[in-house]
Amino acid sequence: MTDWGRDWPTPMADGLGNEDGRPTNDGYRALSNPTVRYVLRHLHRHPTASLDELADVVAGAEAAAAGGVVDADRRDRLRLYLHHVTIPRLEAVGYVEYDLGDRTVARIDVPPSVYALLGIDDEDDPPAAEHR
Amino acid sequence: MSALADLLERTRRERKTLDVYAESETTAAAIREQFASRNVRVVRTAYAADDGGEFVVVRDADGAYLGAIGVEQFRRLLAPDVRAPWELAGTGSTLAGVFDFLDDTLFTSFDRRQMLAMSREIEDRAWRARRGRLYAGFQNAEAAEKQAEVYDRFARDTDIDIRMYLADELRHEPADGVEVVSGAGGEIGRFWFVIYDGAGDDMSKCGLIAEERSPGQFSGFWTYDPGTVDEVVDYLRSTYPVE
Numbered sequence: 001m002t003d004w005g006r007d008w009p010t011p012m013a014d015g016l017g018n019e020d021g022r023p024t025n026d027g028y029r030a031l032s033n034p035t036v037r038y039v040l041r042h043l044h045r046h047p048t049a050s051l052d053e054l055a056d057v058v059a060g061a062e063a064a065a066a067g068g069v070v071d072a073d074r075r076d077r078l079r080l081y082l083h084h085v086t087i088p089r090l091e092a093v094g095y096v097e098y099d100l101g102d103r104t105v106a107r108i109d110v111p112p113s114v115y116a117l118l119g120i121d122d123e124d125d126p127p128a129a130e131h132r
Numbered sequence: 133m134s135a136l137a138d139l140l141e142r143t144r145r146e147r148k149t150l151d152v153y154a155e156s157e158t159t160a161a162a163i164r165e166q167f168a169s170r171n172v173r174v175v176r177t178a179y180a181a182d183d184g185g186e187f188v189v190v191r192d193a194d195g196a197y198l199g200a201i202g203v204e205q206f207r208r209l210l211a212p213d214v215r216a217p218w219e220l221a222g223t224g225s226t227l228a229g230v231f232d233f234l235d236d237t238l239f240t241s242f243d244r245r246q247m248l249a250m251s252r253e254i255e256d257r258a259w260r261a262r263r264g265r266l267y268a269g270f271q272n273a274e275a276a277e278k279q280a281e282v283y284d285r286f287a288r289d290t291d292i293d294i295r296m297y298l299a300d301e302l303r304h305e306p307a308d309g310v311e312v313v314s315g316a317g318g319e320i321g322r323f324w325f326v327i328y329d330g331a332g333d334d335m336s337k338c339g340l341i342a343e344e345r346s347p348g349q350f351s352g353f354w355t356y357d358p359g360t361v362d363e364v365v366d367y368l369r370s371t372y373p374v375e
Binding site for chain 1: 178182187188189202230
């Protein structure tokens, strides 16, 4: 698994997209991390999601990719990784907002080009969660 | 109520949810058809999966995560390949993952092919251990004949003892090491079961028990629970002694 957490660059003011909406190299690099892809896929349909929901999603998607079963211990480790690494990084680039109080992730601004790279091509942009 | 029916009833009380993460309803509908019951809820969560990226999360009565498996793997349970236990051994069964994942979960409408595939999973565990005893129930002599090759080979090539239960009378000559309880009638004619006693090792015990609710449609469960396996074995041995 690519460790996106380790080589994540300094966040850029414009998130991961250029002004024309195309993702920069950093966008591609972020998407090379499977956990990031699974989180963004879930947030596409659910503009807000709890940390627990996202942990279930990442565990399930990992099971599908590996062709095996992901048990509860592994799922709990993935939850920690999300909390400490993946979500803060996505927050740092302005894709999501993380409410540490109730451990809820809200999708704020994921460039449509990022979703296009994931093969998710909606005619309309998915509605973002409301800024708080 | 018989012990077998009683066990089914107890499993029926265990509430679980199969949460299908998929883009459309189609996948969830197929799974719902075979598992949905009063106690197994099948729901769908919208998820923008890529190709092959759909999955199923199993939750307990409180919604807590128990495990997850990819839909592709799950599908193998819906339309399984049936192979002999000696062909499964060592190759890593295609069903092993889903088998481990859904133990003690009631299924509601498995067909004969699915029942045979799940029976093979139990037999595979016995084949690998090569000792202990298998208890297999057959609804009739014809069903027993179809599996005679498998059970004769167990008797010939391993130290596994076989005890077969038939509702009617066996029509073929069993191999040495195969004990037969015939003419048992009643529940033996309604239930399909394969139980492996693990040669006394709790970690190896497993079993499949299902009732034919309508012709060719079975409702039941498989289990690794040593208590359940012991209970069935004790019941079979005391209720149906070998002639």
